[in-house]
Amino acid sequence: MEKLATFLSGVAKVWNLYGSSLIDGTKITILIAIVGTLAGLLIGILVGIIKTITVKKDDHLVKKLVLKIVNFILAAYIEVFRSTPMMVQAMLLYYGTAWIFNIRVNAIYAAIVIVSINTGAYMAEIVRGGILSIDKGQYEAAHSIGMTHWQAMSLIVLPQALRNIMPAVGNEFIINMKDSCVLSVITVNELFFQTKSAAGATYLTFHAFAIACVIYFILTFTVTKILRYVERRMDGPESYTIHGSQSAPEAEIRVNLKQTK
Amino acid sequence: MAQPVIEIKNLKKIFGEREVLKDVNFTVSKGEVVCIIGSSGSGKSTLLRCINLLETPTAGEIYYHGEDILKSKKASHQYCAKVGMVFQQFNLFNNLTALENCTIGQIKVLKKDKREAETVASNYLKLVGMEQFINAKPKQLSGGQKQRVAIARALSMEPDALLFDEPTSALDPEMVGEVLKVMKNLAKSGLTMLVVTHEMAFAREVSDRVVFMDGGVILEDNTPEEIFNNPKFERTREFLKRSKNE
Ligand SMILES: Nc1ncnc2c1ncn2[C@@H]1O[C@H](COP(=O)(O)OP(=O)(O)OP(=O)(O)O)[C@@H](O)[C@H]1O
Ligand SMILES: [Mg+2]
Numbered sequence: 001m002e003k004l005a006t007f008l009s010g011v012a013k014v015w016n017l018y019g020s021s022l023i024d025g026t027k028i029t030i031l032i033a034i035v036g037t038l039a040g041l042l043i044g045i046l047v048g049i050i051k052t053i054t055v056k057k058d059d060h061l062v063k064k065l066v067l068k069i070v071n072f073i074l075a076a077y078i079e080v081f082r083s084t085p086m087m088v089q090a091m092l093l094y095y096g097t098a099w100i101f102n103i104r105v106n107a108i109y110a111a112i113v114i115v116s117i118n119t120g121a122y123m124a125e126i127v128r129g130g131i132l133s134i135d136k137g138q139y140e141a142a143h144s145i146g147m148t149h150w151q152a153m154s155l156i157v158l159p160q161a162l163r164n165i166m167p168a169v170g171n172e173f174i175i176n177m178k179d180s181c182v183l184s185v186i187t188v189n190e191l192f193f194q195t196k197s198a199a200g201a202t203y204l205t206f207h208a209f210a211i212a213c214v215i216y217f218i219l220t221f222t223v224t225k226i227l228r229y230v231e232r233r234m235d236g237p238e239s240y241t242i243h244g245s246q247s248a249p250e251a252e253i254r255v256n257l258k259q260t261k
Numbered sequence: 262m263a264q265p266v267i268e269i270k271n272l273k274k275i276f277g278e279r280e281v282l283k284d285v286n287f288t289v290s291k292g293e294v295v296c297i298i299g300s301s302g303s304g305k306s307t308l309l310r311c312i313n314l315l316e317t318p319t320a321g322e323i324y325y326h327g328e329d330i331l332k333s334k335k336a337s338h339q340y341c342a343k344v345g346m347v348f349q350q351f352n353l354f355n356n357l358t359a360l361e362n363c364t365i366g367q368i369k370v371l372k373k374d375k376r377e378a379e380t381v382a383s384n385y386l387k388l389v390g391m392e393q394f395i396n397a398k399p400k401q402l403s404g405g406q407k408q409r410v411a412i413a414r415a416l417s418m419e420p421d422a423l424l425f426d427e428p429t430s431a432l433d434p435e436m437v438g439e440v441l442k443v444m445k446n447l448a449k450s451g452l453t454m455l456v457v458t459h460e461m462a463f464a465r466e467v468s469d470r471v472v473f474m475d476g477g478v479i480l481e482d483n484t485p486e487e488i489f490n491n492p493k494f495e496r497t498r499e500f501l502k503r504s505k506n507e
Pocket of ligand 1: 276277279281299300301302303304305306307308
């Protein structure tokens, strides 16, 4: 009981002295996670689409060659970034640019770049899987009403693929929220970095990290809830309205259309 | 003689080592209803998919109103928009409502404005008896309802000709009737139709011509009376006898 009281007073002390810097750190963690995940998703969509382009036998030789080279580069990108720790990638980028170009990039920019590229490597495979999971008939039906390849992809296949991969995207988001802590090694003053500083200054390491733990949990828990909501929104209403058809059907339908818009 | 809409000359399709279509020749004229029958694996679907450019023919020509559509890629999209296809598995766009399924092609391919597209779509959804379900997503519809929406989607493009690949084969027996009824009405309305089907009664009743395919060639191409009552080839007779016993 006594222990608990001292624990709580320690937590209160850390919070009073360093609460605002912990909140600043939290903001940076959120920033890195959001921008990194969205940029990563964009990279993933782009790479995923390119990786699902198939060559036909009668395609032009140049197209085949270009696609082969691009695919090789993309495969290398995915493999390299998935096979090395993000912490090491961050060190390489941050100190590498310093050593090679003699410039010190802003640590937060470096962090966002690393998280984006890293997430992109995972997202590429997620998006590719999502596209491949869509029944070929969807594309064929789009083709059969005269859509071009890009229309069929952007209007029919991708929206369905993106909906299907939302849980996996949410997962990446949560992982980024937590794993951004490794970026403290390149002096990004995100939550983990700020917690360490607070712990070092107060010698209340356990208490400081207890606070960090709670903040991380609240962040990821909120994100999970928001993502569920987004998924439900993407699914649209569970039921549909049946429209009457007794009177002049055309007028009737138009009225109903307006109502539902 | 009526004006030919689709003319196929020396069409060949090879998958790897397999010659699935060997020298297919035939013509569909304006307003004609042609049924294609034949045993499984004879190449009926492949023929339809070649006509709709879902497969690239290995050799041969496909003329649409006298123009070879295998020659130019640009013309081929216009052609696809004007020759519709109804699939065995419906293939409704799962991310769109019934109405949107019928408007998206009009808006994106035919470049109509949304209101106009919705009016056209509503009319065709009404024609197939699906006007009550304009806001339903495909997963909320039964098989027969999906296929009727799929027919409305194809009709909304106001096609010159419509291809059907076994449109009732994936349906529960009690839903076959509602789809066949829609198709019969379309046939009567003068739409040019090319229908792959195992529904012999339907082929007999509505078609102007019946084409019997066997092993990648057209073995017989004649009036339904001739094909069903007086087939010239033993293969045709066997096939008809087998399908009657089913
Ligand atoms: N993409 C493909 N690759 C290789 N072989 C194929 C392909 N599509 C079809 N085939 C082969 O071509 C032959 C003809 O197929 P097709 O689907 O045209 O037959 P069908 O007459 O429509 O038969 P069913 O009545 O069963 O639908 C079959 O032997 C099939 O295995
Ligand atoms: Mg078939």
